[in-house]
Amino acid sequence: SIVSPLYRTGYHFQPPKNWINDPNGPVYYNGVYHLFYQYNPYGAVWGNIVWAHSVSKDLINWKPLKPAIYPSKPFDINGCWSGSATILPGNKPVILYTGIDTQNRQVQNIAVPKDLSDPYLVEWEKPDHNPLMVPTQENGINASSFRDPTTAWYADGHWKVLVGNKRRRRGMALLYRSRDFQHWVKAKHPLHSSKNTGMWECPDFFPVSEDGKRLGLDTSVKGEGVKHVLKVSLDDNKYEYYTVGRYLSKIDRYVPDNTSADDATGLRYDYGKFYASKTFFDQSKNRRILWGWMNESDSVNDDVSKGWAGVQSIPRTVWLDTSGKQLLQWPIQEVESLRGKGSQIKNTHISSGQQVKVEGITAAQADVEVTFDLPTWVNAEEFNPESTNPQHLCSQKDSKAAGSIGPFGLLILASDKLEEHTAVYFRVYKNGDKPVVVMCSDQSRSTVRNEVDKTTYGGFVDVDLKDGKLSLRSLIDHSIIESFGAGGKTCMTARVYPSMALGEKANLFAFNNGNQPITVSKLEAWSMNRAILN
Numbered sequence: 001s002i003v004s005p006l007y008r009t010g011y012h013f014q015p016p017k018n019w020i021n022d023p024n025g026p027v028y029y030n031g032v033y034h035l036f037y038q039y040n041p042y043g044a045v046w047g048n049i050v051w052a053h054s055v056s057k058d059l060i061n062w063k064p065l066k067p068a069i070y071p072s073k074p075f076d077i078n079g080c081w082s083g084s085a086t087i088l089p090g091n092k093p094v095i096l097y098t099g100i101d102t103q104n105r106q107v108q109n110i111a112v113p114k115d116l117s118d119p120y121l122v123e124w125e126k127p128d129h130n131p132l133m134v135p136t137q138e139n140g141i142n143a144s145s146f147r148d149p150t151t152a153w154y155a156d157g158h159w160k161v162l163v164g165n166k167r168r169r170r171g172m173a174l175l176y177r178s179r180d181f182q183h184w185v186k187a188k189h190p191l192h193s194s195k196n197t198g199m200w201e202c203p204d205f206f207p208v209s210e211d212g213k214r215l216g217l218d219t220s221v222k223g224e225g226v227k228h229v230l231k232v233s234l235d236d237n238k239y240e241y242y243t244v245g246r247y248l249s250k251i252d253r254y255v256p257d258n259t260s261a262d263d264a265t266g267l268r269y270d271y272g273k274f275y276a277s278k279t280f281f282d283q284s285k286n287r288r289i290l291w292g293w294m295n296e297s298d299s300v301n302d303d304v305s306k307g308w309a310g311v312q313s314i315p316r317t318v319w320l321d322t323s324g325k326q327l328l329q330w331p332i333q334e335v336e337s338l339r340g341k342g343s344q345i346k347n348t349h350i351s352s353g354q355q356v357k358v359e360g361i362t363a364a365q366a367d368v369e370v371t372f373d374l375p376t377w378v379n380a381e382e383f384n385p386e387s388t389n390p391q392h393l394c395s396q397k398d399s400k401a402a403g404s405i406g407p408f409g410l411l412i413l414a415s416d417k418l419e420e421h422t423a424v425y426f427r428v429y430k431n432g433d434k435p436v437v438v439m440c441s442d443q444s445r446s447t448v449r450n451e452v453d454k455t456t457y458g459g460f461v462d463v464d465l466k467d468g469k470l471s472l473r474s475l476i477d478h479s480i481i482e483s484f485g486a487g488g489k490t491c492m493t494a495r496v497y498p499s500m501a502l503g504e505k506a507n508l509f510a511f512n513n514g515n516q517p518i519t520v521s522k523l524e525a526w527s528m529n530r531a532i533l534n
């Protein structure tokens with residue numbers, strides 16, 4: 001079963017074989033979405049990195065093209081690492097990326113389409129004025145911690161771009177400015193930095209609208225009614241963190257709001273396997289879309305036996321919550337076009353220790369949305385205010401540990417007798433006069449295989465429970481469970497490798513292991529059709 005073809009995805013992006021990692025340079029240009037990504041053409045482990053390239057009209061069905069950027073010049077001969085696309089005035093897309101040069105230094109380069117009239121932008125060329133940004137003795141930049149340029153934005157007469165960096169243990173986003181996109185000068189101060197976070201990989205910096213609507217903003221928008229988000233990927237723990245704050249463009253500083261922790265206790269896009277993510281502005285639908293790499297939980301040996309490793313998330317629309325304190329995320333609407341045969345459960349009580357099976361769908365390739373009605377949280381267990389780490393809470397009390405309210409949620413990719421299942425669930429506590437909700441993804445029983453990473457994930461869900469409801473959506477795709485709690489307030493991705501709960505043998509249940517009964521007010525589930533994937 002280790003090499004089962006049933007682990008491959010039905011509608012999440014992946015190439016036919018080999019290793020993939022970071023999504024790169026996502027962009028919408030002349031009616032076509034482009035996704036580039038880090039790819040090893042020669043195997044299922046990281047190495048020989050090129051920018052593979054696929055195109056789509058709907059962000060769901062993808063057509064593969066040949067690699068767009070691959071080692072060919074002194075400034076990228078040892079690798080073409082992550083970067084971003086920017087659309088310059090006159091509707092001209094360009095790519096900034098990190099090249100590994102002849103001396104194994106990380107340098108920042110530009111690539112431009114050879115032929116702008118080619119609808120797919122197949123060929124890219126690297127102008128001779130590369131590299132644009134280099135680490136030198138003079139600027140003191142560490143040549144092995146200088147990478148992943150962002151999409152550029154335009155403000156106050158300059159193009160600006162961030163590059164990930166660290167100085168000793170201080171992670172930082174270096175700022176570069178240019179008038180012509182050709183000559184770049186490093187600003188004296190980084191846009192932002194934070195002590196003891198280690199290398200900041202794949203920074204992303206973008207505006208969000210304060211009006212709480214889903215509409216996204218183009219990357220150069222700033223001013224009234226606009227906040228900014230800075231996301232960094234921490235090489236140290238392979239988790240991503242973001243803050244919401246203010247961009248002071250005149251002095252090119254970013255100041256996180258005091259509601260946003262600025263370190264590894266902060267907010268995350270996703271509390272599971274999701275890394276090196278990147279957003280782009282989709283001007284065709286005025287939304288900002290997030291792509292993330294869902295890294296593996298299978299062992300390296302098994303990656304090699306399977307012949308592939310890594311998948312990309314379903315693109316997510318991101319916008320600022322009305323609280324102004326956090327982002328919301330939701331799978332792009334287009335994914336619903338894959339919904340096939342559906343099934344419903346309504347107003348069904350689940351007593352303590354009970355499961356309710358969802359019948360009539362392909363549970364290994366499905367989309368499920370459920371809303372639970374809760375008993376009043378006034379009767380919930382007391383929350384220990386010292387429990388600041390939700391992942392610990394979820395690991396200490398797993399999906400079988402009865403509480404007062406919860407655990408309740410979904411048992412996903414479950415075998416007939418539940419020997420294998422992944423539990424995605426909520427638990428409700430009270431802290432004085434406020435409820436505290438934690439969302440967990442418990443992989444401990446996801447497979448009877450040993451060599452798989454079964455770490456449990458957890459995140460707090462910032463809800464007041466005034467309506468007495470909690471909702472959960474999960475996109476299930478064979479070895480992927482991508483979950484969205486409370487309308488996208490808390491998101492969590494698991495990569496799981498069951499040995500029994502595969503294909504037709506997989507089941508889906510709603511469950512309640514809390515002492516108080518829970519009601520499924522509504523559950524809708526759909527079999528998902530296959531997407532055309534490369």
Ligand code: DQQ
Pocket residue numbers: 021022038049081082098147148201202275276
């Ligand atoms: N992956 C790329 C780097 C980046 C890292 C190399 C993040 O550019 O920092 O494949 O996963």
